[in-house]
Amino acid sequence: MVRKRIAITGLGVFSAAGKNVPAYRGALLNGRSAVGPVDLFDVSPFSSRIGAQVRDFDPRDHFDRRTADRLSRADQFGVIAAGEALTDSGIAGHYSSYDMGVSMGAGAGGMFQAEFWLQDILAGRRGHPNALRGLLPDRTSTSIATIYNLAGYQGSITTACSSSATAIGWGADLIATGRQKAVLCGGSDSLCVLTYAGFNSLRVVDPEPCAPFSLGRQGISLGEGAAFLVLEGEDDALRRGARIYGYVLGYAIVGEAYHMTAPEPNGTEAARAMAGALRSAGVDAGDVGWVNAHGTGTPLNDVVESKATRQVFGNRAEEVPLISTKALTGHCLGAAGAMEALATIIALNEGIIPQTLNFRGVDPECDLEYCHEGLRRSDATVALSNSFAFGGNITSLVIGT
Amino acid sequence: MITMASEYDTIVVTGMAAISAAGVGLNPLREALADGVSRLTPVPEEVLGETGHFWGKATSFRAADFMPPLKARKFDRASLFAVVATGMALKDAGLDQAGLDPVRTGIMLGCGFGGIANSEEFLRGYFARGSDGLVPMLFPNTVPNAPASNASIEHGLKGPNVTFVQRFCSAESALFMAMHILEEGRADVMVVGGVDELNPMQMRGFRSMGQLSRYAGGFGEGTGLLVLERADHARSRGARIIAGIGEARTVGLLVPGTEEEGVARLLDGQAAPELVSLSGTASDVAPLVERLPDVPRLETVQLTGRSLAMGGLALVAHLLTLHAGSSGLHLAASPEGPYYAFRLQGGEPVQP
Numbered sequence: 106m107v108r109k110r111i112a113i114t115g116l117g118v119f120s121a122a123g124k125n126v127p128a129y130r131g132a133l134l135n136g137r138s139a140v141g142p143v144d145l146f147d148v149s150p151f152s153s154r155i156g157a158q159v160r161d162f163d164p165r166d167h168f169d170r171r172t173a174d175r176l177s178r179a180d181q182f183g184v185i186a187a188g189e190a191l192t193d194s195g196i197a198g199h200y201s202s203y204d205m206g207v208s209m210g211a212g213a214g215g216m217f218q219a220e221f222w223l224q225d226i227l228a229g230r231r232g233h234p235n236a237l238r239g240l241l242p243d244r245t246s247t248s249i250a251t252i253y254n255l256a257g258y259q260g261s262i263t264t265a266c267s268s269s270a271t272a273i274g275w276g277a278d279l280i281a282t283g284r285q286k287a288v289l290c291g292g293s294d295s296l297c298v299l300t301y302a303g304f305n306s307l308r309v310v311d312p313e314p315c316a317p318f319s320l321g322r323q324g325i326s327l328g329e330g331a332a333f334l335v336l337e338g339e340d341d342a343l344r345r346g347a348r349i350y351g352y353v354l355g356y357a358i359v360g361e362a363y364h365m366t367a368p369e370p371n372g373t374e375a376a377r378a379m380a381g382a383l384r385s386a387g388v389d390a391g392d393v394g395w396v397n398a399h400g401t402g403t404p405l406n407d408v409v410e411s412k413a414t415r416q417v418f419g420n421r422a423e424e425v426p427l428i429s430t431k432a433l434t435g436h437c438l439g440a441a442g443a444m445e446a447l448a449t450i451i452a453l454n455e456g457i458i459p460q461t462l463n464f465r466g467v468d469p470e471c472d473l474e475y476c477h478e479g480l481r482r483s484d485a486t487v488a489l490s491n492s493f494a495f496g497g498n499i500t501s502l503v504i505g506t
Numbered sequence: 507m508i509t510m511a512s513e514y515d516t517i518v519v520t521g522m523a524a525i526s527a528a529g530v531g532l533n534p535l536r537e538a539l540a541d542g543v544s545r546l547t548p549v550p551e552e553v554l555g556e557t558g559h560f561w562g563k564a565t566s567f568r569a570a571d572f573m574p575p576l577k578a579r580k581f582d583r584a585s586l587f588a589v590v591a592t593g594m595a596l597k598d599a600g601l602d603q604a605g606l607d608p609v610r611t612g613i614m615l616g617c618g619f620g621g622i623a624n625s626e627e628f629l630r631g632y633f634a635r636g637s638d639g640l641v642p643m644l645f646p647n648t649v650p651n652a653p654a655s656n657a658s659i660e661h662g663l664k665g666p667n668v669t670f671v672q673r674f675c676s677a678e679s680a681l682f683m684a685m686h687i688l689e690e691g692r693a694d695v696m697v698v699g700g701v702d703e704l705n706p707m708q709m710r711g712f713r714s715m716g717q718l719s720r721y722a723g724g725f726g727e728g729t730g731l732l733v734l735e736r737a738d739h740a741r742s743r744g745a746r747i748i749a750g751i752g753e754a755r756t757v758g759l760l761v762p763g764t765e766e767e768g769v770a771r772l773l774d775g776q777a778a779p780e781l782v783s784l785s786g787t788a789s790d791v792a793p794l795v796e797r798l799p800d801v802p803r804l805e806t807v808q809l810t811g812r813s814l815a816m817g818g819l820a821l822v823a824h825l826l827t828l829h830a831g832s833s834g835l836h837l838a839a840s841p842e843g844p845y846y847a848f849r850l851q852g853g854e855p856v857q858p
Contacts, residue, residue: 150637194525200762203771226631234715243671247842250758257756259844260679263650263671299625302632303645360667365646495646496655496669
């Protein structure tokens, strides 16, 4: 059976790197990092005090008070970015609500607000129930489905940092198999004390803006935001005259079954995910122009991902840049896969390979091309986008134009 | 309508496991289903500072029965449930580690309340003592995928590994995707179900949000897992087939004004079942319940409590009750959606 081609017909983002697609595109083209001081909560106890925080954000600019109070910060980001993607797609009125779904990846969800509740309780005060309303990460998808009347599939994948990449692959499947006409796919996550303190306690946060694949890198820079893609069958999209940005050509998900936090050191499992994604897409490794890496900037990740990329592309590995946009966006955890899928589709449309920012020197263990010196022009039509997570959950997406 | 192409012959259940307030393993759940006596117990006064509440704690579960205490310490409670139950389910399916092809075996779980306990403990340390109070070891298991991923690590499952949180339909969300993964041939065996843990701070949170009165029946914890395979794979290895899972349908919302269409997408054309299981808040969804035939209805809420990923236990309970050759319907719902309907067939399906 020939698999239906899944078109990307709408884009939306709300993040530190850009509060809409044009701004995000600008950051990508100009190599403008969003990593800076964090004042969302007290970061003074930590050795790293920076991150890609969404600045100048007043929920009341986007929601009435009642709605704003009911939504967590992650919900708010998600609803805003989803709105941009849906508007951009022009999909309204083309399908029954029951034929349109939402498949998203989520991370800490409303933890940022829930932390106020917990502090109140620990101090012997009554916590305000509103602070707990969005605690569960599924709340964002339900909010989006309700607000935009998407009555079809509604699901939240919660595999930490690979969540939203998996949600995009799964959303494409729902359309390819005829179960949905359109699926809004993406992810949303917000900074919170839990993840900020957590990654700091594991000593994997760089005190300086993260420097993926560079010598002397010390870890991630955390970020926050939301990104969404509207997916539809190519046939339906063409029929209604939609603008097609590109395609979700395939994906693979694998479990490393190795360790909760450490990647399998040889890159074998990551390579299996990347190769599996290409197989699912029916794309030859020789047709891939570049790879949007998970590229967190931790000493371990970047070496393992380089090894995996070499295994997949063999002799051609040096010709397939492995770049990371994490220095631009921060590591947006539950939203990371979607933020990067969006960067990938924008870059393919712009004919560029994005720059990996913050070069500090050549790491002999990272021996591929990382576009540290600047973005490159490229006529590539296919790119991979990798997402690795706690638990060894790896997802690789194949995106093409 | 979202439907899976699967009819009973496509996806089959070859193993099951359960841990709940009823006890550890399938037999205690079977007994609870037979006698119908609630296994919920009073919530100790120190938890909420008041009496009169009930919960379904899996009190007979002791990690030390299954692993050395030092090893058990590295897991959160939900991960312990998942690690132990995955072993039980694989054993029930006749799949030990030697007979299992790691890259062709995956796991998909719903996990509603997992990670919350570790998150609270981690944050409590930080809020009490600043960075000196941070316990790094707690952090990795704050993610909802900790149970499925820890189970994958302990049992060497390298296939697709996904966790869902989707209200009271978290386990059904996992089942829905896992069926697709098997149908597409991305894996041969999938461990599927739900896992939840329940702790005192969660109970205080439920009270704060008015959930203790809304769901006065009581919250629960535990896990219910199924081992799924394509029928051809199960037959080729001579596996005992417990049941078939047929068509699966879901809608996300019942939109005011067009509820009928949503319900129709879930129920239209379904052959009359002989047993219906209702999970999550399905029994509260009038337009759904009104359309059900007058056949026995199975609800685990009263027996073992309510939780976000209770669908795993509800499915196991359904299959423990469903006679060979009988057809069942599993319905799950959450207050604001989604809604799921799965057709089940007891025993080995007739080969076409």
